[in-house]
Amino acid sequence: MRKEPLKYLALAVVIIVATGGAYYLGFERGLDETKNIVIENVSNADVPEGESISFSLFWEAWSKLKEEHINSADVNDQDLLYGAIRGLTEAFGDANTVFFTPDDSKKFNEDVRGNFSGIGAEIGIRDGKLIVIAPLKNTPAETAGLLPGDNILQIDGKPTDDLTIDEAVKLIRGELGTTVTLTVMREGWSGSQNFEITRANIQVPTIEWKLVEGNIVHLKLFSFGRSAPLDFQKSMVAALVDGGDGLILDLRGNPGGLLDVAVSIAGFFMERGEVVVTEKFTSGDNTVLRSTGNGALKDFPVVVLVNEGSASASEILAGAMRVNNGTKIIGMKSFGKGTVQQLETLSNDSTLKITIANWLLPDGTLIEGNGLEPDFIVEITEEDIAAGRDPQLERAIQVLKEEMAK
Structure with a gap:
């Protein structure tokens, strides 16, 4: 439909005039009815040394909310303070940086009773x-x-x-x-x-493996728990004795676990001293974590399977193997979870959980929010699952056979 520019222009002028008039009247009224904001029941409200921002806006909003909100009688000053702190954490746009009240801190830290x-x-x-x-x-x-x-x-x-x-x-x-x-x-x-x-008590297995196509080891690593390096070593020794000539390391659905465990397992595939991951801290300092293993499988044909459920330590291991060894990755883009959190206890036993570092792959790639893009993207549908088909594993077998033939 054809627009009517003169009509819209007239409407805009009316809105501007009306808004301007309202602003002028409000400004005049504000001059006549100025008042000081008195904040009661608040202590230690001084601005920290070195901070130049004025908190007058904050206290103005505090006062308006307490005076005018219909539910102000149901919200005490402590609730307002905790809400303000949550607002501070939310300003970073980081779901892993959160505030715990003293009660929540106790629940977070104590053993579950x-x-x-x-x-x-x-x-x-x-x-x-x-x-x-x-x-x-x-x-x-x-x-x-x-x-x-x-x-x-x-x-x-x-x-x-x-x-x-x-x-x-x-x-x-x-x-x-x-x-x-x-x-x-x-x-x-x-x-x-x-x-x-x-709900049930959760016990997750660490590793399962079997031979497929006669001589290909399909090893599923479900988590990076404390026993994983030894379990991995035992499984690979058994698989090699049984005739395994190549490995499909399946990290699909593995959400991660202990960082040092990922570094330890990486040591089977890398020379001692090679970079596995770097922790980049807020201060600008970096902590470089290097392989300490013997690289026993460095020249062994390997491919890695990942999907949307591969996160954290899974992404560190798969990413380090690709950067250092050129290992091919098959499946779907991984989750992209690569940060380090630290708990800071505050004065009244409330707690801040703060993201203090990012994980970087050996080539400097940021894991958080990016994940790993597979070399071979293969989807798996609900129909595939219902029919017992695994096209991702099938493609991994194909790619590994090509690696074994080199």
Whole structure:
């Protein structure tokens, strides 16, 4: 339809005049009705030395909210303070930097009392959405059918839009044998679906392996727990004795674990002293973590499988192998989780969990938010899963055979 520029121009003039008049009247009234803001029940409100910002705007907003909000009687000064601190953490746009009140700090730090359990899924926040990074092997989450990349919209009916990861974990965790209902949206679905999952004690296996195609070792590493390096060594010795001539290292659905374990396993594939990962800190200082292994498998034909559920230590290992050895990666882009957090206890036993460092691959690539792009992108559909097909593994076998033939 043809626009009417004169009409819109006239409307704009009217709006500007009206707005200008309202501003002028408000300004005149403000001059006549100026007042000082008195903040009660607040101590130690001085601006820290070296900070030049004026907090007058903050106290003005504080005063207005307490005076005029319809629910101001239900919110005490301590709640306002905690809310303001949460606002500070949210300003960084980092889901891993969070504030815990004293009560939440106690729950976060203490050993869980009683029989409390979970569903066995690693979760994270990506683009403001609560995402399943990976359902862990042989857990209620895997049995229920959760997949990497699933968007959790609600937990027992509570929207997840404004939840931190730790708040979501508290809601999902519960007493052994009780249920939690997750409302989930998955790519390709026309609408969300509910998953009712029974909580259980979670025990995740470290490694499974078998020979495929006669002489190819398909080794699944499910987590980077403390026993993983020794389990990996034992598994590879057994596989080689059984005739393994090449390795598919399957890190799909592995959400990570201990950093030093990833560095230790990398030592099987790299010469001693090669860079595995660098921690880049806020101060500008770097900590370089190097291989300390014997490189026993450095010249052994290897490919790596990853998917959206491969995160953290998985990305460090796979990325270091590709940078240092040219190892091919097959599957889907990994999650992109590569930061280090530190807990700082505040004066009233509340706590800040602060991201203090990024992980960089040996070539300087930032893992956080980027993930690893496979050399060979292969999707796996729900139909494939239902039919027992694994096109990613099939492509990995093909690529590994080409490597073995060189």
